[in-house]
Amino acid sequence: MLSLFQNIIIRRTMLCLCAAVILWGGCGISDITAAQGSGLPVVNNSRVDSYSSSADIGAARKELYEQMSAATGIPWFRFAAVDQYERTIAKKSKPDSPATTRLTGITITPAVWSGPLNPNQGDTSPASISFFGGFGRDGSGDGLADPENDADVLYSVANHLLQYGDSANDFSIAIWEYYHNGRAAQRINQFAKLFEHFGRLDLSGNAFPLPLGNLYSYRSTWGTGRSWGGARIHEGTDLFAPQGMTVRSTCYGIVETKGWNRYGGWRIGIRDIENRYHYYAHLAGYDKSVSRGDIVTPGQTIGWVGSSGYGNPGTQGKFPPHLHYGIYRDRGIIEWAFDPYPLLKQWENKEYKALKNKKKVH
Template sequence: MLAPFRNYRKVITLSCLSAALLLSGSGEAAVAATRGHNLPAVKSSGVPAGSKVNDEAARKELYEQMSAATGIPWFRFAAIDQYERTIAKKKGGTEVSASSRLTSIAIPAPVWSGPLNPDQADKSPDSISFFGGFGQDGSGDDLADPANDADVLYSMARHLLNYGNSANDFNIAIWEYYHNGRAAQRVAQFSKLYEHFGRLDLSGSAFPLPVGTMYAYRSTWGTGRSWGGARIHEGTDLFTPHGMTVRSTCFGVVETKGWNRFGGWRIGIRDIENRYHYYAHLAGYEKSISRGDIVTPGQTLGWVGSSGYGKPGTQGKFPPHLHYGIYRDRGITEWAFDPYPLLKQWENQEYRTLRKNKKNKS
């Protein structure tokens, strides 16, 4: 086994490193500015862990500290972390321990240490570099530890800066890291959401139809469908008069919009939990909504119709209703699950809020 090289590198202050990055620009120049230096130890947030709010505050502080040190916007770190948080299995089958890590980015040992490194648990930055590994020391302790959040984020930052610091450079770097177009798209969508709202908590929700109006629905998950071939019903049908407002159920990015021979005029929205919300059989769209737009819970998307089951423009082959489906992306596959429990939860939440508001006004 090759003995690790020991090179005690000088630790510079966070302000000096940040200034060097700003002066040197992006891409190779920015990487050069950090080469030969470790980041100062990234401090914990000082917020007790154990709750979603506290964990989010601690993670955001960590992203912001790494952003100050590398010049990479915090929301890009957050987007990569959130993507990995939403997929069921991490690369290489490894899982991140919630008790030891704030972030969920898991880098397989052959990538971290180098594929030909005889020590796949290697933590020496110099020997990892010798074997072409991904791992870097971001905490200033002279170790490149894949269980250390600062080391993982800094290693990712060095990868990103190899491509530059523009949004397009970021997309290329993500593609080169995952070699998966779906992953690159998801990370870009999450980054856009975090940048727009400036926070990590994007958990709000709404019922897809205005509560208190005329509609009816029940669980129709898994029932048979024959038009276009034998298949099952992957969603819930909400029957309501033609022209009823259809609303976004979540914070998200409009991923698809247009005609589908099964769903007619449909729109699809990706939320921060990597769930795809599918609204089908619409009569039309809110004219201001376009692909790539950001939407919020309760925002108007379009109106209920009876489009679908044919070529573009086909209408009236069934009573007007909204078909609402929800799908979860696990990195390689995307699968549908029954939205009925969530619909009931969102409906009840809105009724409670309406009753509370009415009581407060009286």
């Protein structure tokens, strides 16, 4: 997570640090045994290596969120949303780094956890961490504030959120104050909305963007050149189909953008729970039931194949009707496109297989 104290660290001088160290040494903070700030019930901690499957891990995560919700009054899906955002933007571990045993992916830097002026950046004493204005709290009841303990991390997040209130707007403000990043605040609110709506963590189902059949054709066109509007590459796959063919959502997600784009014409953008942005362009029109902020499911109609784009709003017919489908991944600061063709083939084949199995049953 981004530092809550970024500006403070920049402004503070070494003189303040020295004064704090002297004060800390003289007062014997490590011997203080004051109670935790809010006195809320504690939550048990678990290890990810205690479970044999991803389903079990997901169930354990949700149980942890619900326990923390019961302890703090913060809805479970808000903890889930923060954790999901952290895990979707996490950098790949180095090959020689040990595998994490934590259930959650929320990481807090030592300067934030222990306090920017704390001389012990590995501090786990709740009292001294609190003295130095650190983020860390003891949520497991073991007397330590451990940044590698899921219960402690979630309780610390809860402590931050509770300072702002319990409404949805308060939650948005608290997230902004933590990350100081509008993109992060938007994503976490989107994830919270999805988790709250479906009531579960597993939102992994997908669908092919067009109805299965022999009326469409596509191949990998990733990276081919485009000249209209300036030199650029093709960031997606073109699925050629008859004008007006149904276009479907490929995922569980939330409609993030809808409207005209001079390149993509009438287009819709949908954000899924893995922080991937699904881009559907050159549409002939939209399903009237789909608006920005709405939640969609795999296979749901969102619009129809067209030939809009390459000009001002309403421009049509500069190319054959087709669906341009692109997919982008958010890494916190930037969002980058990747080739959707392998996923499209995977979703198409999986859907064909499901249809065959359904016919066998009947």
